[in-house]
Amino acid sequence: MLQCSIHGAEDLRIEDVPCPQPGPDQALVKMGAAGICGSDMHYFRHGQIGKFKIQEPLIPGHEASGVIAALGANVTGLDEGQRVAINPSHPCGECSRCREGRENLCDSMFFLGSASVFPHAQGMFREYFLISAKQCIPVSKQVSLEELALSEPLSVGLHAVNRAGNLCGKRVLISGSGTIGCMVLLAAKLDGAEQVTMVDVLEEPLAIARKVGADQTLCVKPSAVPSPELTNEFDVAFEVSGAASALGNCIELVRRGGTIVQVGTLPVEGIHLFANQIMVKELDIRGSMRFGNVFSRAVRLLENQRLNVKPILTGRFPIAEAAKALQLAFDKTVSMKVQIVAD
Ligand SMILES: [Zn+2]
Ligand SMILES: [Zn+2]
Secondary structure, eight states, X not given: OEEXXXXXXXXXXXXXXXXXXXXXXXXXXXXXXXXXXHHHHHHHXXXXXXXXXXXXXXXXXXXXXXXXXXXXXXXXXXXXXXXXXXXXXXXXXXXXXXXXXXXXXXXXXXXXXXXXXXXXXXOSXXXXXXXXXXXXXXXXXXXXXXXXXXXXXXXXXXXXXHHHOOOTTOEEEEEOOSHHHHHHHHHHHXXXXXXXXXXXXXXXXXXXXXXTTOSEEEEOOSSSSOOTTSOSOEEEEEEOSOOHHHXXXXXXXXXXXXXXXXXXXXXXXXXXXXXXXXXXXXXXXXXXXXXXXXXXXXXXXXXXXXXXXXXXEEEEEEGGGHHHHHXXXXXXXXXXXXXXXXX
């Protein structure tokens, strides 16, 4: 079977390796589709993301769907041939954060396709992979494997909206119109947001946002000055782009007493904020990290075709062409979600 692994910056290799056998509590899954995420692109280009550095070959990929190929002796509730979404999150279940129901903040999180732990948590850019059976969420055949592989990014959007509090009747600003921005948009609409405005520095991702339901879109220049076309009447702003100036804009544009949810990864240094505005406007600024207990809900929403996610899927490539797929994913004028597929 083929697998894709990153050995260092710009050193991606396609390897032919033997297919593994499931342990007693594991499932062997044939990969269906696996999305390329920003973190995979960072590992590919720089060999690291933030302080997580590749120390041994890393198989990327944490957004996948697949079909059960074989099951361990102890596994119940799953069948061979069944389609599944894979929850890449494996919290310890025992630390204080886990016990208070905030598993995404687990002290010893094991998250697939990540160099945050050593040995690394190997991901799903491979033809077959082993996974604990409880991380497989079975679905009916009515949803495509490509759409199902959006369960993880959709979970990120649902979690961000949960962090914001009830959006019913609210005016919402989303800064950054990539996959996660669009997922926050879908989740905000589902939660009853009255009007959602998307902002980005490129027109092409905004065109996709309009297709998936944005009420208003605005292409802005990358600068620290908020656009005069926007008013400061937003109740809630989601900062998804990870640009420091964009967070500054959110602070300016949200109304007094409003809420800002930080979803994007900001630069480590050099952030200049209108910090006094946080005090003067009594802003609530909250972080949103990956996702909590919403993965099954994301899977059901996709399974029941409740959301129009098809415009987000912009490309699919076989494992052998993973490097090409990753290169393409960097070009945001043509790509939103590029996926690796096994067939
Ligand atoms: Zn992701
Ligand atoms: Zn824990």
